[in-house]
Amino acid sequence: MAVTGRFVALLALGALPVVLFGADAAAGATVLAAWVAGCVLLGVLDLCLAASPRAVAIERELPGRLRLGETAASLLFLTNRGRRTLRGRVRDGWSPSAGAPSTRAAVRIPPGERRVLEQALTPFRRGERRTEHVTIRSIGPLGLWARQATLNAPGVLRVLPPFTSRKHLPSRLTRLRELDGRTSVMIRGQGTEFDSLREYVPGDDVRSIDWRATARRSDVMVRTWRPERDRxxxxxxxxxxxxxxxxxxxxxxxxxxxxxxxxxxxxxxxxxxxxxxxxxxxxxxxxxxxxxxxxxxxxxxxxxxxxxxxxxxxxxxxxxxxxxxxxxxxxxxxxxxxxxxxxxxxxxxxxxxxxxxxxxxxxxxxxxxxxxxxxxxxxxxxxxxxxxxxxxxxxxxxxxxxxxxxxxxxxxxxxxxxxxxxxxxxxxxxxxxxx
Amino acid sequence: MTPPDAAIVPRPDAGPRAEASAADDAPPGTGTAVAASLTVRAWLRRGAFWFGAAGFALVVVVIAALVNGVTGATGGPLDADNPAPRGGMAVAEVLEQRGVDVLPVDTLDEAEDAAAAGPGETTLLLHDRDALLTDEQLQRVGGIADRLVLASPEFSVLQALAPGVLLAGSSGDDRPLTARCSDPAATGGASIRADDLDAYRVDDATLPAGAQAAECFPAGDGAVALVRLVDGDRETVVVDADPLFTNDQVARSGNAAVALAALGSRPTLVWYTPGLGDVEVTGPPSLAELTPGWVTPLALLLGIVALAAALWRGRRFGPLVVEDLPVTVRASETMEGRARLYQRASARGRALDALRVGAVSRMATALGLGRAASVQDVIAAAAAATGRDPGDVHAVVLGALPATDRELVTLTDRLRALEADVTDAVDPTGGRTT
The missing domain is CATH 3.40.50.410 (von Willebrand factor, type A domain)
Structure with missing residues (x-):
C-alpha cells in the first residue's frame, strides 16, 4: 500500500473547514475527525477499486550481450490479466551500473491488454548487469491510495570488454602478411618450415637451392618456406x-x-x-x-x-x-x-x-x-x-x-x-x- | 503524479509479439508473474508471532488492571473517592452506608450548589491542603453551612473560620490520646491514635465573645488534637483529619468513631477539597484564551498531513537494488607512500642514490654503453661527450653527499643538467631516449 501526493493535498485541504467551522476547540476537533475519517474512507474505497498489481504478466526482451560503451534497448512487456484498468507507475529494478536513464515510468493498461516499456541501457561497467524484479504501484481511480507489489522478473545483460585495441589489428595483420610473403622468398631459418619446391628465379637466396631436387629435375629448384603454423x-x-x-x-x-x-x-x-x-x-x-x-x-x-x-x-x-x-x-x-x-x-x-x-x-x-x-x-x-x-x-x-x-x-x-x-x-x- | 519519464516510454504493443503471446488464449488471472512481495494475508501470517505476543501483552495488562483496581486514577490525600492509603474513601463509604449524602466537590461554586438543603441540614468538610482559598472565599465557605469541619487547616483557614484556635505543632510520636474532653458531645470515641498528628491550642484572648471552645484529646503542653467551637448556631470542628481520617489510619483506636461523630451528624455532607478552579485568575489572559478554538485542531491536522506526507515520500518503490562495487586502487599509491617515507625520514642519501642510479642508467643508454658498463665508464664517457671536468662529473654522479635539503636540491639540479647535456650532446635534435 502507498499513498499519493493527492491524498496528502486532500488532507491538507481540511484546514479550510477546520478554520471556518472550528469556532471552539470541540467543534474544530469534530470537523477535523470528520474530515480525516472522510479522507481515509475515500482512500480505502480507492484502494478497493485499484487494479491488482499482482495480476500482471511480465516478459522481457533483452539483447543478451553488448560491448561496454554501446547502448541496448530493453523491452519490458506488461500484460494486465486483471479485470480492471491498471493505472500507476512501474519500476524496473536494474542495478545502477546498467546505465538506465530512469527506471520508472507511468503506465495505463486496460484489462487484457499489453504495453511495452522501452528503455535505452548504456552500461558503464563490464560484467553481468542484472535486474531481479519489477515493482508495480497501481493507483486507484481517485488517485489517492495505491496498491504495490514487487514481481519477480529477472533479466541479465552481459556487458563485454570493449576491445578498443582492435584498432591496432589491421596494421598488425598487414605485418603478418608481409612476414608471410617475405619468408617465402627471403628468409630461411630455424623458425620457418618447409613449404614447397619451385623453380629458381633471380633474386632468390642461393642458400635455399635444393640441390637434391635440382639433380632430379632439369631446372634449378629452390625450397620455399613459410612461417610456422599451428603453434x-x-x-x-x-x-x-x-x-x-x-x-x-x-x-x-x-x-x-x-x-x-x-x-x-x-x-x-x-x-x-x-x-x-x-x-x-x-x-x-x-x-x-x-x-x-x-x-x-x-x-x-x-x-x-x-x-x-x-x-x-x-x-x-x-x-x-x-x-x-x-x-x-x-x-x-x-x-x-x-x-x-x-x-x-x-x-x-x-x-x-x-x-x-x-x-x-x-x-x-x-x-x-x-x-x-x-x-x-x-x-x-x-x-x-x-x-x-x-x-x-x-x-x-x-x-x-x-x-x-x-x-x-x-x-x-x-x-x-x-x-x-x-x-x-x-x-x-x-x-x-x-x- | 509526476509526468512520465522521457527516457522510458510506454507505448501500446503492436508488434508481432503481441499475437505470439499467450495472453489471448489464457484466461485472465493466470500466467502472471510471481510476486516477490507478500500479500496482506501472508504478511499477517509471517508476523503471527509478534501479533500474538502483542495481543498477549495487552490481555495481561487488562487483567492486571482489573485485578488491582484502577489505581492509576488516584486523587489527592483525603479525597472522598481516593482508595489509596492516604485517601478518604473509607470514611465516605461508611457515611454513605449510614444514610449521609456525601457530595465530593472541588470548587466553591459547586460547594454552594451542593449545600442546597440549607445551612442547617449540611455539614461542610473543608480540606484546603494547598491553601488555595483567599480570605474572601473562606468567608463564603463559612456561609455555606452552619457546621464546618476544618480538616488539617492551615493558618489562614483557622484565622478566617476558627478565630482563637492556633496551630500548636506536631503532637510527635505515635501514641494514643485519650478523650478527656471538656464537652463529651464533641467526640464519639475514647481515644485516638495516629502518627505525626498536628495539635491545636485555644487562645482565649482572641476567641470571639460568646463562643465556647471544647478541647479534646490533649497532647500535652496545653495542645489538643481536636477543638470544637460553638458560637450560637455555628459549630466548627478543627481536627487534623489527614492522617486521622485517612484510609490506613481510620480503623485504628477510636479514630473511626471520632470521624463519624464529626462528619455524620447531618443528612448532607459536602466534602469540599478546593482545586485549581478556585484560584482567582489575575494578570493578562493566557495564550490559550487568546487563540481561536480552531488552532489546536489545525495543528493536529498539520501533524496528520506531515505523517501522510512522510508515508507518501517514504514508501519505497520496490526493494533496494544491490550493486557490487569494484575495488579502486591507484597503482601509484605505493610510490607516493614511499616518497612520504623518504621525506619524513629525511633520507636524502637514499633518495639521491635512486635518482643517480636512474640517471646513470639512462646516460649509459644514451651514450651507447652496454649493460655491463661500470659507473666509472659512464662518468668518463659523459665527461668526454659534454666536455666537462671528469672530477666535476664524478662529484655530481657519485661523490658529493647532501647534508641538507638545500644541498639535495642543488645536487639534483646538477644531475638533471648533466643528464640533459649528455642527451643533447649525443642527439643534437634534442629527442630524448630512455
Whole structure:
C-alpha cells in the first residue's frame, strides 16, 4: 500500500473547514475527525477499486550481450490479466551500473491488454548487469491510495570488454602478411618450415637451392618456406589483487583483457591455436579449442564477468595449468604485474619450470605517472617523489632483468601501448621462429 | 503524479509479439508473474508471532488492571473517592452506608450548589491542603453551612473560620490520646491514635465573645488534637483529619468513631477539597484564551498531513537494488607512500642514490654503453661527450653527499643538467631516449 501526493493535498485541504467551522476547540476537533475519517474512507474505497498489481504478466526482451560503451534497448512487456484498468507507475529494478536513464515510468493498461516499456541501457561497467524484479504501484481511480507489489522478473545483460585495441589489428595483420610473403622468398631459418619446391628465379637466396631436387629435375629448384603454423599460444591472466590497481584510470585487468584479445585475434589469423586461462587461486575463466571468429566471441564472453579478486596470485599452480592445456611447446603469455622483487618472488620461482618447456612472455603494465614523476624534480617534495619513482622503476627493471635471466621475454608498456606492444613481440617471435 | 519519464516510454504493443503471446488464449488471472512481495494475508501470517505476543501483552495488562483496581486514577490525600492509603474513601463509604449524602466537590461554586438543603441540614468538610482559598472565599465557605469541619487547616483557614484556635505543632510520636474532653458531645470515641498528628491550642484572648471552645484529646503542653467551637448556631470542628481520617489510619483506636461523630451528624455532607478552579485568575489572559478554538485542531491536522506526507515520500518503490562495487586502487599509491617515507625520514642519501642510479642508467643508454658498463665508464664517457671536468662529473654522479635539503636540491639540479647535456650532446635534435 502507498499513498499519493493527492491524498496528502486532500488532507491538507481540511484546514479550510477546520478554520471556518472550528469556532471552539470541540467543534474544530469534530470537523477535523470528520474530515480525516472522510479522507481515509475515500482512500480505502480507492484502494478497493485499484487494479491488482499482482495480476500482471511480465516478459522481457533483452539483447543478451553488448560491448561496454554501446547502448541496448530493453523491452519490458506488461500484460494486465486483471479485470480492471491498471493505472500507476512501474519500476524496473536494474542495478545502477546498467546505465538506465530512469527506471520508472507511468503506465495505463486496460484489462487484457499489453504495453511495452522501452528503455535505452548504456552500461558503464563490464560484467553481468542484472535486474531481479519489477515493482508495480497501481493507483486507484481517485488517485489517492495505491496498491504495490514487487514481481519477480529477472533479466541479465552481459556487458563485454570493449576491445578498443582492435584498432591496432589491421596494421598488425598487414605485418603478418608481409612476414608471410617475405619468408617465402627471403628468409630461411630455424623458425620457418618447409613449404614447397619451385623453380629458381633471380633474386632468390642461393642458400635455399635444393640441390637434391635440382639433380632430379632439369631446372634449378629452390625450397620455399613459410612461417610456422599451428603453434599453441596460452594466455594466462593474473586476476589476483595486483590486477585491481588502476593505472591511467584503467584497472590492470582490463588492460590485460585488451592485450589478450588483440593477441588472440592476431594469433588466430596467423593460424595458431589460442587458449586462455584466468586464474588467481581458482580458475575464473577458461577458453580452449576455439578458432577463428568464434574464438573472439568466446573470449569476450568468458572474460566479461571476471573481476579482480582480493587474493594473492598462486603462481605455483601456473605450470600445472599450462600443462593441462597442452604438453607441446607453446608460447605462454603471463599477463601480470611486475612491481617489486618481493611481490614477484613467486613468479620468479616458477618461471624456470615454464621456460624449460615453453617460450614465455611476461607482459606488464607500467605506470606513465611514475615515469613522469621520475623526471620532474624542482623542489624538495618533488625530489623525494622523483626518488621514489626512480626506485620503483629500478625495482621493475631488476625484476625484468631477473625474468630475462630465467629465459623469458618481458613486455612492459603504458596501458594504451601494452596491447600493440605485446602483438609486436608476438610478431617478432614469430618472425624469428622462436615459437 | 509526476509526468512520465522521457527516457522510458510506454507505448501500446503492436508488434508481432503481441499475437505470439499467450495472453489471448489464457484466461485472465493466470500466467502472471510471481510476486516477490507478500500479500496482506501472508504478511499477517509471517508476523503471527509478534501479533500474538502483542495481543498477549495487552490481555495481561487488562487483567492486571482489573485485578488491582484502577489505581492509576488516584486523587489527592483525603479525597472522598481516593482508595489509596492516604485517601478518604473509607470514611465516605461508611457515611454513605449510614444514610449521609456525601457530595465530593472541588470548587466553591459547586460547594454552594451542593449545600442546597440549607445551612442547617449540611455539614461542610473543608480540606484546603494547598491553601488555595483567599480570605474572601473562606468567608463564603463559612456561609455555606452552619457546621464546618476544618480538616488539617492551615493558618489562614483557622484565622478566617476558627478565630482563637492556633496551630500548636506536631503532637510527635505515635501514641494514643485519650478523650478527656471538656464537652463529651464533641467526640464519639475514647481515644485516638495516629502518627505525626498536628495539635491545636485555644487562645482565649482572641476567641470571639460568646463562643465556647471544647478541647479534646490533649497532647500535652496545653495542645489538643481536636477543638470544637460553638458560637450560637455555628459549630466548627478543627481536627487534623489527614492522617486521622485517612484510609490506613481510620480503623485504628477510636479514630473511626471520632470521624463519624464529626462528619455524620447531618443528612448532607459536602466534602469540599478546593482545586485549581478556585484560584482567582489575575494578570493578562493566557495564550490559550487568546487563540481561536480552531488552532489546536489545525495543528493536529498539520501533524496528520506531515505523517501522510512522510508515508507518501517514504514508501519505497520496490526493494533496494544491490550493486557490487569494484575495488579502486591507484597503482601509484605505493610510490607516493614511499616518497612520504623518504621525506619524513629525511633520507636524502637514499633518495639521491635512486635518482643517480636512474640517471646513470639512462646516460649509459644514451651514450651507447652496454649493460655491463661500470659507473666509472659512464662518468668518463659523459665527461668526454659534454666536455666537462671528469672530477666535476664524478662529484655530481657519485661523490658529493647532501647534508641538507638545500644541498639535495642543488645536487639534483646538477644531475638533471648533466643528464640533459649528455642527451643533447649525443642527439643534437634534442629527442630524448630512455
Amino acid at each position: 599453441r599460444v596460452v594466455l594466462l591472466l593474473d586476476t589476483g589483487r595486483t590486477s585491481a590497481a588502476r593505472v591511467d584510470n584503467e584497472p590492470r585487468i582490463d588492460t590485460a583483457f585488451e592485450a589478450s584479445l588483440l593477441l588472440a585475434a592476431l594469433a588466430t589469423r596467423a593460424g595458431d591455436r589460442v587458449d586462455l586461462l584466468a586464474y588467481d587461486r581458482r580458475l575464473r575463466a577458461r577458453v580452449q579449442g576455439a578458432t577463428g571468429p568464434e574464438l573472439l566471441s568466446r573470449l569476450v564472453d568468458a572474460l566479461a564477468p571476471v573481476d579482480p579478486e582480493l587474493l594473492e596470485m598462486d603462481w605455483t599452480a601456473a605450470p600445472g595449468l599450462v600443462r593441462s592445456v597442452t604438453s607441446a611447446r607453446s608460447l605462454v603469455v603471463l599477463l601480470t604485474s611486475i612491481d617489486a622483487a618481493g611481490s614477484s618472488r613467486a613468479l620468479l620461482s616458477v618461471l624456470p619450470q615454464l621456460t624449460k618447456r615453453h617460450m614465455v612472455v611476461v607482459a606488464s603494465v607500467t605506470d606513465p605517472d611514475v615515469q613522469a614523476t621520475a623526471r620532474s624534480a624542482h623542489d624538495r617534495e618533488s625530489i623525494y617523489r622523483a626518488a621514489a619513482a626512480e626506485r620503483a622503476l629500478l625495482d621493475t627493471a631488476r625484476v625484468s632483468a631477473a625474468i630475462r635471466r630465467l629465459g623469458a621475454e618481458v613486455v612492459t608498456a603504458a596501458p594504451a601501448d601494452l596491447p600493440p606492444a605485446l602483438a609486436d613481440k608476438y610478431l617478432a617471435l614469430k618472425a624469428a621462429g622462436r615459437l
